[in-house]
Amino acid sequence: MIIKKYLPPRHKPVLVIFVAVIVLLQSSICTAALRTLGVGTDGPKFSLQEIKGDKQNFSSLKGDKLTILLFWASWSRQSEKALKQMEKLYVKYKDQGLSVIGINVERQTMDDKVLADIKGAIERLKVSFPILIDHGLIAFHDYGVIAVPTTVILDKYRKIVFVMSGFPLVGTRDMIHFVTAVIEGKKIQAEVAQRTGYHPDKRAVRYWNMGIKALKSKRSFNSSEKLFKKAIAADPNWVFPYLSLGRFYEKQNDFKQAGEQFQKALTRDPSNVKALSSMGLVLMKEGGSLAEAKRLLEKAININESYTPSYYYLGYLLGKEGDTKKAAELFAGAEKINPMDYHINMYRGMMYEEQNNMEQATRSYKKALKQLLNL
Amino acid sequence: MTCRPLFSLLIVLLLGPGWLYASASPGKEALCEKNASALVHEGKLAEGLAVIKKCIKDVPTRSKSHVILGYILLQEGKINPAKEAFNKALDLRPHSSAAKTGKGIILAHNGDLKGAESILKDALKLNPNPARTHYELGLIYEELGDTKQALFHFKQGIKIREQTRR
Numbered sequence: 001m002i003i004k005k006y007l008p009p010r011h012k013p014v015l016v017i018f019v020a021v022i023v024l025l026q027s028s029i030c031t032a033a034l035r036t037l038g039v040g041t042d043g044p045k046f047s048l049q050e051i052k053g054d055k056q057n058f059s060s061l062k063g064d065k066l067t068i069l070l071f072w073a074s075w076s077r078q079s080e081k082a083l084k085q086m087e088k089l090y091v092k093y094k095d096q097g098l099s100v101i102g103i104n105v106e107r108q109t110m111d112d113k114v115l116a117d118i119k120g121a122i123e124r125l126k127v128s129f130p131i132l133i134d135h136g137l138i139a140f141h142d143y144g145v146i147a148v149p150t151t152v153i154l155d156k157y158r159k160i161v162f163v164m165s166g167f168p169l170v171g172t173r174d175m176i177h178f179v180t181a182v183i184e185g186k187k188i189q190a191e192v193a194q195r196t197g198y199h200p201d202k203r204a205v206r207y208w209n210m211g212i213k214a215l216k217s218k219r220s221f222n223s224s225e226k227l228f229k230k231a232i233a234a235d236p237n238w239v240f241p242y243l244s245l246g247r248f249y250e251k252q253n254d255f256k257q258a259g260e261q262f263q264k265a266l267t268r269d270p271s272n273v274k275a276l277s278s279m280g281l282v283l284m285k286e287g288g289s290l291a292e293a294k295r296l297l298e299k300a301i302n303i304n305e306s307y308t309p310s311y312y313y314l315g316y317l318l319g320k321e322g323d324t325k326k327a328a329e330l331f332a333g334a335e336k337i338n339p340m341d342y343h344i345n346m347y348r349g350m351m352y353e354e355q356n357n358m359e360q361a362t363r364s365y366k367k368a369l370k371q372l373l374n375l
Numbered sequence: 376m377t378c379r380p381l382f383s384l385l386i387v388l389l390l391g392p393g394w395l396y397a398s399a400s401p402g403k404e405a406l407c408e409k410n411a412s413a414l415v416h417e418g419k420l421a422e423g424l425a426v427i428k429k430c431i432k433d434v435p436t437r438s439k440s441h442v443i444l445g446y447i448l449l450q451e452g453k454i455n456p457a458k459e460a461f462n463k464a465l466d467l468r469p470h471s472s473a474a475k476t477g478k479g480i481i482l483a484h485n486g487d488l489k490g491a492e493s494i495l496k497d498a499l500k501l502n503p504n505p506a507r508t509h510y511e512l513g514l515i516y517e518e519l520g521d522t523k524q525a526l527f528h529f530k531q532g533i534k535i536r537e538q539t540r541r
Contacts, residue, residue, distance in 0.1 A: 112418065135417045349529075369509070372536040372537070
């Protein structure tokens with residue numbers, strides 16, 4: 001456990017409480033499983049190849065009631081468990097409106113050997129639902145997957161109704177309950193419904209979607225601010241637009257305004273891992289209290305062990321404080337969860353550069369760029 | 376009713392040259408190159424190579440096709456044929472940044488670091504945005520022991536790549 005290693009000795013007595021909190025809060029995993037998207041937003045379209053080479057998309061494989069997308073890789077032990085669980089659900093409900101699609105995110109670039117490994121894993125685990133190969137990790141990035149495995153459940157209109165990163169005990173139990181209830185037409189338990197995430201106003205989602213689209217375009221980048229504000233006006237309790245507006249200001253290096261938005265998100269959802277991590281980073285960048293940033297990032301890790309940004313932000317912070325050993329542990333921890341996230345090497349590079357260790361910084365930046373270029 | 380044959384003739388006359396144009400349009404060659412690149416992207420190097428060779432056979436004068444061929448050969452470790460492909464691309468389009476980058480990679484591979492540095496810098500002047508060129512320059516400076524320059528180019532490559540991904 002990375003947390004055990006990371007915790008300072010004086011905190012060890014509270015480890016039991018820590019673990020209990022983690023277990024209780026595993027539910028929050030649903031709210032921060034993807035980088036930008038979440039429950040209530042539209043899942044991006046995809047067109048990917050099966051191992052045999054035939055192209056498939058959401059429309060050709062979707063279920064009448066629900067479609068489970070499982071982002072997995074053969075190098076991830078948790079993926080194996082997830083594949084087995086999804087197979088059980090698929091066999092049970094495939095004729096009642098459930099579709100399961102495994103999206104393999106093995107590596108950025110595939111070759112015959114990698115494809116043979118994937119095929120081997122599918123045969124060994126006797127997976128009968130369709131497996132698509134995400135060449136170049138396009139769907140992985142479009143969905144903003146943070147950890148492997150990640151489960152995204154879509155309704156027949158491609159709206160996200162459930163998300164879960166990793167394969168946590170409570171989250172998996174909730175997921176099975178959710179799928180069973182929807183497919184069998186039963187009522188979803190109130191506490192599970194609450195844990196699956198806030199269901200935002202449709203108008204707010206529409207404005208938010210437009211804002212996200214604008215954020216990605218050079219030409220319409222600035223209009224995203226207005227659209228996120230409209231989304232907030234349409235549903236002031238939904239935290240996504242605050243987070244996105246914060247990201248907009250952050251990209252413009254306006255850390256004060258960014259911090260204000262992240263704070264508003266935290267006021268509405270104090271356990272929101274994305275808000276906690278972003279606030280921690282903003283505090284670091286604007287020269288705010290490092291102790292407060294550290295507290296927020298630690299809290300984020302305690303709430304969700306699968307959200308990698310909290311790890312590399314905290315690693316960067318500890319590096320600033322000169323604790324390179326613990327920082328290295330956190331970077332390595334993030335790599336275990338998602339070795340394809342170039343941010344890990346970028347923040348590692350930033351840490352070494354600030355420490356004037358130029359050789360290590362160069363090596364880290366090189367790795368980050370190599371990942372970005374899919375080399 | 377008697378007008379129908381005339382209309383048909385008119386349609387053939389109007390669209391006929393269009394069909395001919397479509398069969399030899401630049402769009403078709405670009406599509407051929409796109410198919411080859413897509414196969415490489417999927418890890419099917421041999422198939423990509425076969426497709427790009429066919430593209431070149433059909434239209435040997437497109438610099439971009441030779442650049443793609445060069446990069447596929449490079450990935451297969453066939454250095455000399457890759458060099459020939461990049462040279463051919465540069466003959467056809469002397470200001471191709473991608474071809475210069477490819478040639479720079481080969482020069483570096485053959486140990487001519489100074490030659491590689493020079494051609495990659497040329498490539499950057501022609502197109503200041505390719506992250507790959509910054510990556511290759513970073514590698515060269517790292518090899519030359521110039522950590523400061525290597526760090527600069529790797530960071531620059533990340534910045535450019537992040538902007539284009541946005």
